[in-house]
Amino acid sequence: MTSAQMKTFTAVKPADGSNYGVPIKEFNQSEVNDAIDAAARVSDELRQVSPADHAALLRAIAASIESHRASLVESACAETALPEARISGEITRTTMQFELFARLVETGKHLDVVIDKADSNYSPAPRPDIRKMNAPLGVVAIFAASNFPLAFSVAGGDAASAIAAGNAVVAKAHPSHPNTCATIQLAIKDALKKCNLSPDLYSIVQGVDPQITHWLALHPSIQAIGFTGSETVGRILVNLGAGREVPIPVFAEMGSLNPIFITQEALSERAEALATGIIDSALLGSGQFCTKPGLVFVPENEVFITAIRQALSGKSVAPLLSKTIADRYSSSIAELSKLGSVEIIAGASGDNGFSVTPTVFITDWKTAEKNPHLLEEHFGPTTVIITTDESEFLSIADQIQGQLTGSIHCATNEDVTPLSSALSHRVGRVIMNAYPTGVAVTSAMQHGGPWPSSSSHTTSVGVDAIYRFLRPVAYQGFDQMNLPSPLQDSNPWKVIQEVNG
């Protein structure tokens, strides 16, 4: 292909709308296929390495990403307009995710080795020797999010968990931060080479053509999909995955409104602090978090509403991630502003690049019920505050769709178990007296709730994310020499084994 035929696109700086970085090659279908085919050819490599070597790879990737910190900060800040402290924190979180998986992988706990030795007295029938372990799936396709250029991008939680599970990965870079993704690819391929593994185990594909999504999702060698993004694209991927000749699982993390419920008692105690906390959480990262509180249910209270007005007054946010996101935000705000019985509170408008005006809507439950648009996700620095009697909370909680989180603000020693129980049916994480933004990467974290917040019952944050990309395989009646290492009695890899219960 001559350079005249090669399609390219260029990153755009949200701060001023100017181009950033070198032209990025747009992948055509045959190039996407090549990346997947190359990954498929080597997809068995990580099965063969010991947990120690596997963990060493994950740490080498973390170190390699760390060694590119300066260049990653520069490109990610330019490509997203997110502040340096946020990008720097995301790099740390990204490398820490690899470290957490390294600590898991070196124990072999994720292999879930279960050994049931032969038992001639077993009921209802004698039991042969059966040993089970988790195995990687093969090649996993990862679709990067735009709003976390590191921690949920091509080396984010999805990619890290897929590699930690032993899969080869082909990641679709988000076109809003292509230079950052290119540096990550460089870093990971370097780490693979240093560990004497094939660089084809990890590749990114780039492009703005939506067909790339189809090429990836429908390639027969792709065994699973990890995705973070909109419900619209998530639904397309779920349908593509289910409709294939051989269906594959699609682990999509999509939209969430993250409703907050404030009890009368909490309001009496600390209306102003709650108002400030909600505005801070809703505007954090310019409101571009999957955990942004998009709905707040609160008894009528003038102190609270006044504090909301004050908290927003004069407040501006950094430009949004892309022109598409900024345009969609502005048109949503314009639509909502046309509704009757809705108070509109605007912050300060930014004047550079993809800036928008943070805007909060205040209405009552009766109005909201009649205007479903108020109850939908609006990505960006906005939230909808709905005044309602506390006695309506349970019925509202029963009506909301699936969410990543649901929060309750209450007083000390207040019994909120009915509301907490109702929310636990609708969300993946119930939060008490805190705000949904900020997701701790820890074993007990659950980042994934009922549809449409997620397409499965798994988590995309925390070490349990690894189990999405593993599959159990049992070995029955095997002699020791033919068993995979983790299942042998001599346990050469020293993995955790559960033997006879």
Place this chain on the structure above:
Amino acid sequence: MTSAQMKTFTAVKPADGSNYGVPIKEFNQSEVNDAIDAAARVSDELRQVSPADHAALLRAIAASIESHRASLVESACAETALPEARISGEITRTTMQFELFARLVETGKHLDVVIDKADSNYSPAPRPDIRKMNAPLGVVAIFAASNFPLAFSVAGGDAASAIAAGNAVVAKAHPSHPNTCATIQLAIKDALKKCNLSPDLYSIVQGVDPQITHWLALHPSIQAIGFTGSETVGRILVNLGAGREVPIPVFAEMGSLNPIFITQEALSERAEALATGIIDSALLGSGQFCTKPGLVFVPENEVFITAIRQALSGKSVAPLLSKTIADRYSSSIAELSKLGSVEIIAGASGDNGFSVTPTVFITDWKTAEKNPHLLEEHFGPTTVIITTDESEFLSIADQIQGQLTGSIHCATNEDVTPLSSALSHRVGRVIMNAYPTGVAVTSAMQHGGPWPSSSSHTTSVGVDAIYRFLRPVAYQGFDQMNLPSPLQDSNPWKVIQEVNG
């Protein structure tokens, strides 16, 4: 509804084609909805009971089923033509499955409680108190299989695991053994009442109208589906589940050919025993097992083929489960018999009811490759023996579709790791020197392989089947009094808790 309007159907005895038992009411859509709505209203009940009480329910169900043993043996033998010993064994397996889940549930291990206490030094950010546990999904729809009237039917592994997970269950009875299913419903509702739980937590729906499948799969209160049956119906359910406004997971266990590979060394050692073993396994239960060996790859060997002919000679099997299955079998056999370059070996034809003639086909890999019909599943007492050079085994293993099992027969101390590894990519269980029929219900069992043998990476046999019907929920920043019992520091239910790793 007057009896004139009420549609019914009647069970048929495969032994002679005559009717059996009372007329069975065919459920219409509103009756299906009623069963689901009633289940949804009480679907929270099992969340509230302690592990000890939950285990007591599972044991009460086992005891109640046991108390109906005589009547279950009578109806199941009549409705399936399976021998009494098999039915009796299935009842034991069914009650034992509830007992195994009781033992798991009383430990609370299935709740996967993980407690990460607040840590202000956590990197990259201070960590709040986060506690995670598994919760049931709500109402689960179970579709019973025809070939296991107890162990994979309305109280089989799918239903037992869904109840053990704490869900309400609405089970679609298979119309080939409706009286057996009616007795099971009676037994389970009795057990629920004895345990002071709502009988609506478990109901069956009956009918021959294929629309029932759609009514169940599309009802908004159904949160997951467990299915055992054909790839055709499994695919329909997977598409229905993915296409809903709120998609739900469909755990389908479908077709499998369970290929057997015999090495030259094994053949030299014991050709005759292998031939007998294969015919016994293929004809067991009249060849109506999901684990029936449907393909046998073996080097050319006259002793082996002669032994196959002898093993089949004069052998007859019990009638098949239904006229549909018998007709489909006979037409498959007729189709395969028309192919050239295929030797046909027939056993003895039965002369009663839905009897058929066990038939084995012998051909070479070149012929099989050109006739995909030979490589498809044919339910019933048949298998296809394919002669091929051992050097072709790896390439064949790489080409086969997803299977529940793959077996290798080899000599002592023979290295078969390349073949075992290739099979491990295609199957859920790799078996050495044994036959695939007979699935031990144990922790290390994996009954589920890549599509089309299963629609997910889960198992439908063994205690791990429970995890299909659970979903993690995290609680962040909660005070003790508002936490669910399993997450409290005082651990009143004494469940297994993982605290700070």
